[in-house]
Amino acid sequence: MADSNITKRALATALRALMAELPFEKINVSHICERCQMNRKSFYYHFKDKYDLVNWIFDTEFIALIQGAHPDDTYQEHWSFIQRACEYFYQNHDFYRKVLQVQGQNSFRDHFREYIRPLTTDRLEHLLDSDQIDEFAINFFADGVICAMERWLLTKDCMPPEEFVAKNRTFIEQSAASICREVEAAKQN
Template sequence: MADSNITKNALAVSMKKLMEKKPFSKISVGDICEDCGMNRKSFYYHFRDKYDLVNWIFYVDFIERMDWSSCRNEWDMLEALCSHFYRERLFYQNALQVEGQNSFREYFCGMLRPVLMLLTQNLVEEGRKKEFYIAFLCEGVLGELVYWLREGSKITPEEFVEDLHDISLGLARKIIAEEAGTQNVIPILQNKEV
């Protein structure tokens, strides 16, 4: 088992190094193997493809190493995630650009959905509308995350999550006001206390 982790970690280090220099689409399995001095057979013994390697990197670097007990709520979890992306921004900026089946973007959306479900649990009824709302929020958060990383992360992870919190709160208040039949939206958006 230890040898397996040594090999996986060596491949991960090479992938991260390569992704800091060039786009994901320009990196081949051969490039990764050459960089760490391994053969393709070793790579395919551990990973299905380079997408699988990128997803594994996220899982090991963030999910396994995260101190979940330090999170008081979903927003703390999101802040920890953004802090991780901030520290590794060149890698994640590149990883999140790739779309499609097995991509990190798809994998990450799958991880983000349960967090968004918790954040919105009492806003929308279960069913089709809830799924639509979660998908909408997931794409919105993902789009802003990609923009934030691409623009050089000009604000801190804490500020970024605070902005996400504020816009989410404003939208939630608007939804609740509309459900209650209130159409005066401006005071709702101005009141940011929670």
């Protein structure tokens, strides 16, 4: 298993280096293999295609980042997790900006959505104290998170993660407080 991870990391490093030089669409498996002096057979032993390699990079790095995060964490712990996630994306901004632009089958954009959806579902279930959240609510919440992240990452000179998180937190908290005031006022009328 250790050799497998060494090979996968070498292929990932090669892809990242190539992406600093070429658009993702112009990179093929041969380029990746040449860069790390491996044969195509080694690549295909570990990955279906370059899209699978991109997803592996995200999965291994992001999974390490979110270990220990749970839906029942405190409010502050959730914001700390969001801060760490945004710092990770910011540090890898060029990579994710490029792979998020790829459309179509096997795109990272689809993989990202599939990955984020269960995280947002868990959070919604905790917030609403229910394990039976309907699809509309899950999609609404997940789409908001995903679209905000994608818009931020697709900006060439995106704002620092501290500013992005602070703006989101301020907007969410002020909106929630305003809605609560409106609901209370409506109950009193």
